[in-house]
Amino acid sequence: MQKHNFSAGPCVLPKEVIQKASEALLDFDNGLSLIEISHRSKSFVDVMEQARSLALELLGLEGKGYKALFLQGGASMQFLMVAQNLLEKKAAYLNTGTWADKAIKEAKIYADIIEVASSKDANYNYIPKGFDIPEDLDYFHCTSNNTIFGTQMKSFPKSPIPLVCDMSSDIFSRTLDFSQFDLIYAGAQKNMGPAGTTLIIVKEDILGKVSRKIPSMLDYKVHIDKSSMFNTPPVFAVYTSMLTMQWLKDLGGIKAIEQENDKKARLMYSEIDLNPLFKGFAAKEDRSDMNATFTLVNEDLKETFDTMWKEAGINGLSGHRSVGGYRASMYNALSLDSVKVLVEVMNELESKA
Numbered sequence: 001m002q003k004h005n006f007s008a009g010p011c012v013l014p015k016e017v018i019q020k021a022s023e024a025l026l027d028f029d030n031g032l033s034l035i036e037i038s039h040r041s042k043s044f045v046d047v048m049e050q051a052r053s054l055a056l057e058l059l060g061l062e063g064k065g066y067k068a069l070f071l072q073g074g075a076s077m078q079f080l081m082v083a084q085n086l087l088e089k090k091a092a093y094l095n096t097g098t099w100a101d102k103a104i105k106e107a108k109i110y111a112d113i114i115e116v117a118s119s120k121d122a123n124y125n126y127i128p129k130g131f132d133i134p135e136d137l138d139y140f141h142c143t144s145n146n147t148i149f150g151t152q153m154k155s156f157p158k159s160p161i162p163l164v165c166d167m168s169s170d171i172f173s174r175t176l177d178f179s180q181f182d183l184i185y186a187g188a189q190k191n192m193g194p195a196g197t198t199l200i201i202v203k204e205d206i207l208g209k210v211s212r213k214i215p216s217m218l219d220y221k222v223h224i225d226k227s228s229m230f231n232t233p234p235v236f237a238v239y240t241s242m243l244t245m246q247w248l249k250d251l252g253g254i255k256a257i258e259q260e261n262d263k264k265a266r267l268m269y270s271e272i273d274l275n276p277l278f279k280g281f282a283a284k285e286d287r288s289d290m291n292a293t294f295t296l297v298n299e300d301l302k303e304t305f306d307t308m309w310k311e312a313g314i315n316g317l318s319g320h321r322s323v324g325g326y327r328a329s330m331y332n333a334l335s336l337d338s339v340k341v342l343v344e345v346m347n348e349l350e351s352k353a
């Protein structure tokens with residue numbers, strides 16, 4: 001039976017990417033597996049270089065002073081690595097959800113943090129707007145897409161200080177002027193590849209300004225100097241991410257996938273709005289194109305609905321415990337047809353009820 005994978009992460013990847021990645025596990029280089037050759041071999045060094053240049057190319061950041069790294073430790077490691085490398089006295093953070101909150105907690109270990117705004121009081125169902133970013137701070141940190149709550153920043157404030165963004169769950173999903181950011185990071189497992197690596201895009205000229213000693217493994221400069229090969233990289237995760245970026249480039253890049261993502265989100269949200277059995281969680285103007293969060297108006301229908309979507313081959317629709325209800329994650333590799341299947345099930349529930 002065909003599966004429709006709405007999982008929030010790890011999540012759906014293109015079928016052909018999984019096919020190619022599994023072939024490389026068996027035979028990548030003259031009968032040797034990708035995971036048993038040296039990471040210093042020419043064939044793997046080429047993979048790393050291609051992954052790094054594809055990331056910059058897709059974002060339109062080639063030749064603009066940025067470097068791409070594929071490191072380990074997940075996006076969660078970036079919560080502290082950003083502070084370790086950039087935070088001297090004080091930084092500004094926008095608190096839009098669980099992940100932003102965790103980033104703040106880690107940064108506080110290093111120095112002072114100002115929360116410029118927070119939507120915590122409303123269980124993070126909207127994106128705060130109209131806040132000021134002080135000029136005399138080290139950087140401003142925000143989260144472009146709040147995976148758990150289903151909100152997404154549709155625009156970014158003009159920042160007088162370096163702009164740092166956690167794009168874990170919407171990287172490569174929509175066109176933006178990426179040169180407005182000084183540092184972008186994204187765990188691979190939401191829209192790029194398997195868990196195990198994190199993409200970091202950093203503008204080199206923001207580095208080297210803090211006075212503290214930085215351990216080598218946490219130092220962006222060390223990783224840049226060693227071409228993202230300071231230590232053994234997670235070869236399978238990097239290779240699979242490279243294949244996904246290649247897949248996206250062949251499709252026509254971010255512009256092309258954005259149109260598909262737009263169609264999926266519009267179909268999903270129109271059903272949530274029109275079907276009287278459901279209600280959306282996030283404020284309408286801040287709704288995420290990646291993660292649609294919604295609940296049943298009448299919880300008595302839960303068992304029936306859950307049985308119906310599972311029977312339709314849908315996977316991973318249950319909401320995060322801090323929101324409840326449902327979350328339809330519609331990352332790049334999820335097809336419009338999968339969204340149609342979910343919408344049909346929601347319609348069917350309406351006709352039954």
Ligand SMILES: *Cc1c(COP(=O)(O)O)cnc(C)c1O
Nearest residue numbers: 074075076099147166168169187
């Ligand atoms: C999943 C997620 C994280 C955490 O990623 P890990 O790789 O598990 O550390 C951080 N930020 C956002 C926005 C996420 O969606």
